[in-house]
Amino acid sequence: xxxxxxxxxxxxxxxxxxxxxxxxxxxxxxxxxxxxxxxxxxxxxxxxxxxxxxxxxxxxxxxxxxxxxxxxxxxxxxxxxxxxxxxxxxxxxxxxxxxxxxxxxxxxxxxxxxxxxxxxxxxxxxxxxx
Amino acid sequence: xxxxxxxxxxxxxxxxxxxxxxxxxxxxxxxxxxxxxxxxxxxxxxxxxxxxxxxxxxxxxxxxxxxxxxxxxxxxxxxxxxxxxxxxxxxxxxxxxxxxxxxxxxxxxxxxxxxxxxxxxxxxxxxxxxxxxxxxxxxxxxxxxxxxxxxxxxxxxxxxxxxxxxxxxxxxxxxxxxxxxxxxxxxxxxxxxxxxxxxxxxxxxxxxxxxxxxxxxxxxxxxxxxxxxxxxxxxxxxxxx
Numbered sequence: 001x002x003x004x005x006x007x008x009x010x011x012x013x014x015x016x017x018x019x020x021x022x023x024x025x026x027x028x029x030x031x032x033x034x035x036x037x038x039x040x041x042x043x044x045x046x047x048x049x050x051x052x053x054x055x056x057x058x059x060x061x062x063x064x065x066x067x068x069x070x071x072x073x074x075x076x077x078x079x080x081x082x083x084x085x086x087x088x089x090x091x092x093x094x095x096x097x098x099x100x101x102x103x104x105x106x107x108x109x110x111x112x113x114x115x116x117x118x119x120x121x122x123x124x125x126x127x128x129x130x
Numbered sequence: 131x132x133x134x135x136x137x138x139x140x141x142x143x144x145x146x147x148x149x150x151x152x153x154x155x156x157x158x159x160x161x162x163x164x165x166x167x168x169x170x171x172x173x174x175x176x177x178x179x180x181x182x183x184x185x186x187x188x189x190x191x192x193x194x195x196x197x198x199x200x201x202x203x204x205x206x207x208x209x210x211x212x213x214x215x216x217x218x219x220x221x222x223x224x225x226x227x228x229x230x231x232x233x234x235x236x237x238x239x240x241x242x243x244x245x246x247x248x249x250x251x252x253x254x255x256x257x258x259x260x261x262x263x264x265x266x267x268x269x270x271x272x273x274x275x276x277x278x279x280x281x282x283x284x285x286x287x288x289x290x291x292x293x294x295x296x297x298x299x300x301x302x303x304x305x306x307x308x309x310x311x312x313x314x315x316x317x318x319x320x321x322x323x324x325x326x327x328x329x330x331x332x333x334x335x336x337x338x339x340x341x342x343x344x345x346x347x348x349x350x351x352x353x354x355x356x357x358x359x360x361x362x363x364x365x366x367x368x369x370x371x
Binding site (some may be wrong): 008010011012013015029032036039043055057059060067 | 159161162163164165166167168169170186189190192193194195196205208209211212213214215216218222306307309310313314
C-alpha cells in the first residue's frame with residue numbers, strides 16, 4: 001500500500017515538474033549540441049596533431065603506468081586451499097595474469113581502452129632479450 | 131441496507147454526476163501511477179548509464195593520479211563530453227540525412243509549406259485521424275459527433291518521401307535525447323563521486339583505536355620501569371652508578 005502511495009506521489013511530482021524538466025532538458029540539449037560541435041573541431045585538431053582523440057587521456061596513461069609498476073609478477077597470487085581432497089589430475093600453476101608461477105614472462109602494454117589493463121606477450125619478447 | 135436505500139433515493143442526475151467524478155478520479159489515479167512507473171524506469175536507466183563514470187575513472191582514482199576533487203571533476207567532465215560526442219555522432223548523421231532529404235524534396239516540389247505530419251501527404255496518413263469539431267457531450271460518460279477524417283493508407287507517390295524524413299528525424303531525435311539523458315546522469319554521478327571519494331568523514335571512525343593506552347593508565351610509567359629492570363637488570367645498575 002505504501003509502495004503504491006509512493007508511486008502515486010511520484011507521479012504527481014513528475015506531473016508538476018514536467019514543464020520545468022522539459023524546459024531544462026531542451027536547453028541542455030541545445031547546450032550539448034554546441035558542445036558536440038566544439039568537440040568535433042577539437043577532435044579534428046587533435047587528430048591532425050597525431051594525438052589521442054578518445055577516452056585515453058594522458059592521465060589514464062600515467063595511471064596505467066603507475067598501476068603496472070606497482071604489480072609484482074614474481075610472487076604468485078596465493079589462493080585459499082580447498083579443504084576437500086580433489087580428484088587426482090593434471091595441475092597447471094598459473095596466477096591470475098595467465099603467467100606461470102615464478103616466471104616473469106612478458107610485460108604490460110597500454111590498452112586502448114582505459115578501463116582495461118591489457119597483458120600481452122608481443123612486447124615481452126623484446127624485453128626478455130634485454 | 132441503508133447505503134443501498136440511499137443510492138436508490140438519489141436522482142438520476144446525481145447518480146450520473148457521481149459516476150463522472152468516479153471515472154475522472156480513476157483516470158487521474160491511473161495517470162499518476164503510469165507517470166510514477168515511467169519516472170521509476172527513467173531513474174533506473176539513468177543509474178545504469180551513470181555507472182560509466184565509475185568504469186572510466188577507476189584507474190585514475192586508484193592510482194592516485196587525481197588526488198584532488200578538482201582534478202577528478204576536470205578529468206571526469208572531459209571524459210563525459212568525449213563519451214557524449216562519440217555516442218551522438220550516429221544520431222547527428224541521421225539528423226543531417228533527414229535535413230538533406232527534406233531540403234532536396236522541397237527544392238524539387240517547390241512546396242515549402244508542406245508538413246511531414248500532414249494527414250494527406252505526411253506521416254499522419256498512416257493513422258486514424260479524428261475530427262472533433264462537431265463533438266457533443268452525452269451524459270453521463272458519452273461523446274457524440276466524432277468523425278473519422280482519415281483512414282490509414284500508404285502513400286505511393288513522391289509524397290512518401292515524408293515517411294523517410296520522419297523516420298530518420300525520429301531516430302535522430304530519440305537517440306539524441308537518450309544521449310542527453312546519459313550525459314545528465316553521468317554529470318550527476320560525477321558530483322556524487324566528487325563528494326564521496328574525497329570526503330573526510332569521521333562518522334565511521336572509532337577514536338579509541340588511536341589511543342595510546344599507556345598514556346591513559348596512571349601506573350604506565352611504573353610498569354614500564356619495572357619491565358625495563360626485569361629485562362635488563364645490569365643496565366639499571368650501571369645507570370644508578
